[in-house]
Amino acid sequence: MPEPAIALTDVVFAWPGRGGFSLHCPTFEMAPGESVLLLGASGSGKSTLLSLICGIVAADRGRVSVDGTDLGTLGAGARDRFRAERIGVIFQQFNLLPYARVADNILLPLQFAPARRARAGDAAGEAARLCAALGLPGDVLAMQAGRLSVGQQQRVAVARALIGAPPVIVADEPTSALDAATQDAFLALLFDQAGAAGSSLLMVSHDERLGARFDRVIRLEDIVSAQGVAA
């Protein structure tokens, strides 16, 4: 039986000096290649959960495992390297370094991930292929990221998350800055490309209407109990 893409077991975490916000997740699992929509209201601990999965913070207790690796066994630096190698991240908005060219934005995670860079092969060619697949203009790679529309920036963020085919894609409300028509097209492209890369997709949102596209929809309160006020 293959290792789960993400597995949390009896995880407890409390932010130091953040109003005492703490989170307890008894169990949560995602299979490889699975797409999961995690629904939760603002302040319910979504960002904290993503920080734990991405290895930005380490659990005080319990086990966080991503792509078969127990993050608790890694130091802070190793978790940063692990994140670069195995996880593609898409934010709600302001995903890109606005002063950098699109190509540099897409290739940035490969700077910190030699194995992922090797997987990507011809990284510049792969960036161009992803941009084309995501419906971005042919000359977009040379453009300054800050000059693109919000929708184009989100698609560049998808290309950046997918380059080098990381096993896990984490998306934090990536459609909230897009209008309804663009949301659909964006999600279709995201699912196509994540499927083509064989990546698991964990998306966090408060929009229940997105659920139809996902293999599973989970409410955050069903897997997490939180206390205090989240950041």
Place this chain on the structure above:
Amino acid sequence: MILRLAIGSLLARALTVGMTVLAIALSVALFLGVEKVRTGARASFADTISGTDLIVGARSGSVQLLLYSVFRIGNATNNVSWESYQDIAARPEVDWIVPISLGDSHRQFRVMGTTPAFFEHYKYRGGRSLEIREGHGLGDLYDAVIGADVAAALGYAVGDGIVVSHGLASFTDHDDQPFRIAGIIAKTGTPVDRTVIVSLEAIEAIHVDWQSGAQGQGRTTPVEVIRAMDLTPKAITAALVGTESRLQIFGLQRWINEYAEEPLLAILPGVALSELWQIVGVAETALMGVSLMVVVTALLGMTAMIFSSLNERRREMAIWRAMGARPGTILGLLVLEAMLMAAAGAVAGMALLYLGLVVAQPWIDAAFGIWLPIEAPRPREILVLATVIAAAGLASLLPALRAYRLSLADGMMVRI
């Protein structure tokens, strides 16, 4: 790629970064400029006299004697009698001796009485001799040879007549005995350029009717009579001495300093010059200190700028962190940006300095007689620039450490 992104980040904040770079550039230009003037002044002073073993004058301070006899700065408090001068000249250690007589002026320039031997023995800039660019040396009693700056400033040419004024700031002219410009000396970069040279006898001649610094009333001795007179001076201001052997310098110096007939002072120009540097050194150090503080202020301004930009860059740092950058990478990025700003400031400062030199070099030379060479940066200047860049990196550690802590706390979850 990281370097390209750091440059891109700086360019994206062109206005604030530009102001910071300009502040660093100006401070670097000031610091290097002060250093340039300091070394230029030292070199110009050191180059002024060469090959003279001793300078002899009335007993006063060694720096004072050096200043009035060589640099025409200040005045002698007393003279050296002609008898004493002849006693010194007769010493077996003396190879050559050149008397000089100062005290009169022409317009803003000093007039110096001397002998043709001055042109033979006065050496500057490592042994270079004076070269008469136009005309010839002192021949007739009323011949004057002028320095290049005198000719340039007053528009004189060979054959022009000039009148010497009595003293340094008087309204009384020796207009009964005008001089004729016999020669113009090529530019030397020394006080000679700003000197009117006449013969020792000429100084005596124009003072024939003068007693105790005042003109005798109604007495005007005809020039023909003066020419026939014995014009051997009664006193001179100072004398430049060359010895037969350098080993004899100290013996001769001691003999002159212990000369019983008259209180005299013999100095070694190099030693007096280093005494002068000791005096000037305090001002130099203060000036260097002030310009160093300007550099420090510019770097503090840069640090403040980085600090103030941290909050608006938290999102950017979160993106770096999400892509796998360690907090240490964020720290390194900010230090790199600071060093790039300092490097740009250093290069711009150097460019400003050279631009300033091109513009101000002739003026500084004409006004102060200090020649500031335009040459490739010296290792010391390169070291200063490297130190500024390193100091910028060090100063940026404060905001960079704050960014490090922020990126640890924020992770990749900053909401804007």
